[in-house]
Amino acid sequence: MNTPRRPIDLTALDLSEGWEPLKGYPAALQVKLLSDDLDETSKTGARTRIVRFAPGFATSATLVHDYWEEVYLLEGDMQFEDGTGPSGIQAPAYSCRPPGTPHGPYGSRRGCLMLEWQYYRK
Template structure:
C-alpha cells in the first residue's frame, strides 16, 4: 500500500465512495482509506491517519497488538466485541490505546466506519 505523506490540506472536498482498498492482513469486508501516512514501524517514527470500514456482518478473529499509540473514533455504525450486544443503538465511541494494548476481536452487525490515528511518541527523558 502506497504512503500518502502528510501535506497541508485545507478543507478539501472528501469523496466517501472513492479510494477504498482492502485492508491488508484482514479478510474480505474490511477496507481502508489512507488520509496521510508516514508511519515507519522499523524506525518507530511517524504517524498514520486513515478510515477503516467494516462491511455489515464482518468480524475480526483475534486480538491485535502493536507498538504504536492508536486513537479510534467510530464515525458511523457500531462495532462491538464478539459477545457484545449488537442490538444496542449506534453511539459515538472513542478509544485511546497505548503501545502493547491488546484490543479486539470486534464485529459489526450493520457495518461501520472508524477514523484511526496511529503514531509513535518519543520516550520522555
C-alpha cells in the same frame, strides 16, 4: 504505500471511491488512507485513515502494536467478538490505545465507519 503527511486544509472527501482491503484481511474490511508516514522499523511517523466494516463482518484475532492508536466510531455499531467488554456499542464512540494495548477481535452487525490515528510519540 506511504503518503507523506502534508498540510491539508478542509479538503472534500469522496467516500464512494479510493477504498482498499486492509492487508491481511478479507475485502469486507477496507481502508481509505488519508496520510501515512508511519514507519514501524524506525518507530516514527503517523497514519490517518478511515476504516469500514461491511455489515456482519468480524475479525478473529486480538491485535497488539507498538504505536498509539485513537479510533473514533463515526457511524454504525461495533462489538467485542471475544465476549469481553461492552457489546453493541453505537456511534459515536472513542478509543485511545497506548502502545502494547491488546484489543479486538471486533465485529459489526450493521457495518461501521471509523476514523483512525496511529502514531509514535517521543
